[in-house]
Amino acid sequence: MNKNGDVVEILEQLYDDYCSGYSFLRLLGLTYITGIDSLPKIQQRDNWDESEFNRKREILNKVELIIINEAKRILSYFQEGLIKIVDENTYRDYRSEKDKVELTINCEELDIQRKSSVIIDVSNIKTSKELHLTLKESLEFPNFYGENWDAFWDSITGLVELPEKIEFVGWRILEINLPKDVAILKELLINYNNKSYGLKTVFIFN
Known part of the structure; x- marks a missing residue:
């Protein structure tokens, strides 16, 4: 891990690579989308109050060891020679199987704050x-989200970590407009x- 680089930007790139098909980057990808994705980047520092900027990035101290150890692993x-890139995104x-721990780990095991x-x-x-499009924006699906239910399932089970609670407002109206x-x-x-x-998510349909 390059100490001179911005951890937020590095993890953002690794998350994009994970979404592109490199599943072995899942743990690093989850680390990014469970709080770090909302942090200001170093290049944005001048747009922030210094104390607020530092406060928001304090979470990096908590996950630094996780990131370094996983990168080394x-x-x-x-x-x-146990992982080999053979083509773009392949x-x-x-x-x-016991070495592929990144495929089963979740937010609780990472001990990172999950969106409430x-x-x-x-x-x-x-x-x-x-x-x-609303689901994509609200749940922060990747840009290549296919806008169909197969893609939705793939996203919530492998690409993003859902928050603890999701509340749908206007659900009864939606049932009338789009019952299927x-x-x-x-x-x-x-x-x-x-x-x-x-991890379990509480769904509220109002």
Whole structure:
């Protein structure tokens, strides 16, 4: 890990790489989206009050050791030939299953603050596209989000960590406007909580 670089920018790039298909970067990606993604970057320092800037970036002290150790762990697999990049966004992973700990770890194990709640206003949504764009923005899906329910499931189970609580405002109106999409969305959210590897999220449908 380059000490001269901005950890926020480095993790942002690693998160983008993870979303592009490099699943071995999952732990570093989760580290980024569980609080660090909202931190000001060093290049933005002049736009902040100095004390507020430093206060917001205090979380970096908490996760620095996690980041360094994980970076060293992944690098060692490259050095040993157990992970090999074979093409853009394509790699070969020759590790044993017990070494792929990054695929099962979650926010609790990282001991990083998980976002507490998100309110999603769906009262004015009239089309499926509008719904997917709202979900993408509210839940911070990657730019390549495919705006369909398969992509939604892939995103909430592998690309982002959902907050502790999600409240949908205008749900009953949405049920009238998009009954089929609402039924699929609700089923996927229920299935998400049934997955043993994920943290539970409270869903409120108002």
